[in-house]
Amino acid sequence: MRKFILALLTMVLPACAGGPSHVTGPTSRNPGHPYRWGGTISYHTDQGGLGNQTNAQANSMVAGAFLVWQNVGTASLDVQNQGQLPFDVTAENVMAFQNSLGRCSDSGHPQNSIVYDVDGTILAALGMDNNSVLGFAGIICTDDSAGLYTRGWSVLNGRFIDGQPNAPGHQSISLQSYRAALIHEFGHLIGLGHSQVNVKCLTDSFCRPEELAGVPVMFPVLVDRSGIELTVDDRASLSLLYPDPAFSTTTSRIQGQVVFSDGVTPAQGYNVIARQVVDPARTAVSSVSGFLFTAGTGNPLMPDGNDTNLFFGSRDTNLIGFYDIAGLPPGDYTVEVEAINNSGQFPFVGSRGVGPVGESLGFQFKMPGRCRVQYLHPPSTPDDDCAARSILTLRAGELLNTGTDVVLLGTPERYDQWEDGP
Ligand SMILES: [Zn+2]
Incomplete structure (x- = not known):
């Protein structure tokens, strides 16, 4: 598989989020909304x-x-x-x-x-x-x-x-x-930022054809695909920014928080993916936790030295761990949380950034705790198996926002014990 760096971005404005490119900050009449x-x-x-x-x-x-x-x-x-x-x-x-x-x-x-x-x-x-x-x-x-x-x-x-x-x-x-x-x-x-779905097609040597087909057009690196069709993730990102009236009535939506093991402390900068059970490689939509929140000022868990007063992003701390996955065709889904690609030849930072942390601060967090991928499995218990997952059944027009918080298992109590900052 050939890979090209899509060196675009040299975006004139620093981009701020995965999903939308920029999110309004304190100078806006309505902070915390995508431009x-x-x-x-x-x-x-x-x-x-x-x-x-x-x-x-x-x-x-x-x-x-x-x-x-x-x-x-x-x-x-x-x-x-x-x-x-x-x-x-x-x-x-x-x-x-x-x-x-x-x-x-x-x-x-x-x-x-x-x-x-x-x-x-x-x-x-x-x-x-x-x-x-x-x-x-x-x-x-x-x-x-x-x-x-x-x-x-x-x-x-x-x-x-x-x-x-x-x-x-x-x-x-x-x-x-x-x-x-x-x-x-x-x-x-x-107005779209980058999305990470099926990142193994970049980082692993083996990537099945249906997994390649599920790599979004807005993936940070151009990977060869037989077609150049938008994926479900691409269509969802666009539709969230410019919704047709049919969007909210024909598709389903999941909103929740990513939190640490204590169940309350919000975690910004993790990739959340809903995958349809019958077509997990292609019918998959992502959102980055805290994508509406600034990557800098106001996040008490940001490592020292990164408390930058960024122009973009909300200061509403309720949004630090918030994810929003829309545009799902009705059906049965699992929800998983993973790290954003943070190593190798193409880490998703800077101009290839996914989410506010990578784009604004130049690094990505590794997964804390003991699971490489963490599934939504409420109510989770500390000794849950990493593979334990719940299946959500979503109807057209449904917005599911209860029982949707993903708890990262086995995280140390203090952030700086596991953070992978610069
Ligand atoms: Zn790009």
């Missing part, structure tokens, strides 16, 4: 080509990538192509263009600009390695009081699809993989 676009998302495309693709072919790829998201039936997402940028963005003018986009009070710019870097020279001019960065998407301007995105841009690197063979000094990928990268990038532009 999103208000109304129609419009974009303008660059003039010129992209690698060996003509301008028309590039436009078609861009529209097709947005369409993958627009086609999600449980979401209401309106994306419109408003035509071309007024000039061809090149290595010579991109810095001036970037600076002008950064003047957020100047309303004379497109809401979103999609820049075609025909041969990688634009990325090089922006100081990036055009042999490893496929492109990036970033939010430039926001209305923080309202929790809305107001301007973004994306630069796509054509060097990867210029027809040259893949070689050590010149990475090339198939158009199919490039399209997958575009869908991922535009997921960020729409």
Whole structure:
């Protein structure tokens, strides 16, 4: 299996959560809510080509990538192509263009600009390695009081699809993989962060086809997949941000807390996955505990030295361990908690971050206690087997939020005995 780093992110704003990209903080009228676009998302495309693709072919790829998201039936997402940028963005003018986009009070710019870097020279001019960065998407301007995105841009690197063979000094990928990268990038532009489902397809050598098919498009690393279809997790993330009325009535939802062995102390930064019993590899939706809470200030359990006064995320301490898994097709489910990938070649931190801790603080917690994977199994007892799990039966339109707290078994009493901070 080939793996490419989706070096996108160089998000202009530091991203804050897994699920949504950014969550409103204290400057918002409504803290603890994901940022999103208000109304129609419009974009303008660059003039010129992209690698060996003509301008028309590039436009078609861009529209097709947005369409993958627009086609999600449980979401209401309106994306419109408003035509071309007024000039061809090149290595010579991109810095001036970037600076002008950064003047957020100047309303004379497109809401979103999609820049075609025909041969990688634009990325090089922006100081990036055009042999490893496929492109990036970033939010430039926001209305923080309202929790809305107001301007973004994306630069796509054509060097990867210029027809040259893949070689050590010149990475090339198939158009199919490039399209997958575009869908991922535009997921960020729409407001989605990264998701971790079936992480063994990255970390283990053996990954079954159905497990590969369950790896989300918004997984932090691009893994080869036969198709580039959204997974249940991708559709759920989008639908939570832009719900169609049918979303809450046709799907099921589980909300709860991840807590330590004492049953009350909340645990932020763990990956929670609901898996359907009859199709666990593919019908699976994730949420990161504490995804709405700031990774910094206000969490009494954050290791010393990380009490940063972050801009994003709620200070409501009731949200420290909170998880929210929506978009589940009705059926029988188990719920499990695991660590977010924290080692190896691609730890999910920084630009590959999943959840507020990894993205903002640059590390991920390992699982505390004695279970590598911890299942929901209420009422849990200290001598529970790690494999003990409950099966939840969910009906359409149901929100289950009682008996849903996952207790991490065998955790030491004091946090700093097991934390795996920097
Ligand atoms: Zn990404």
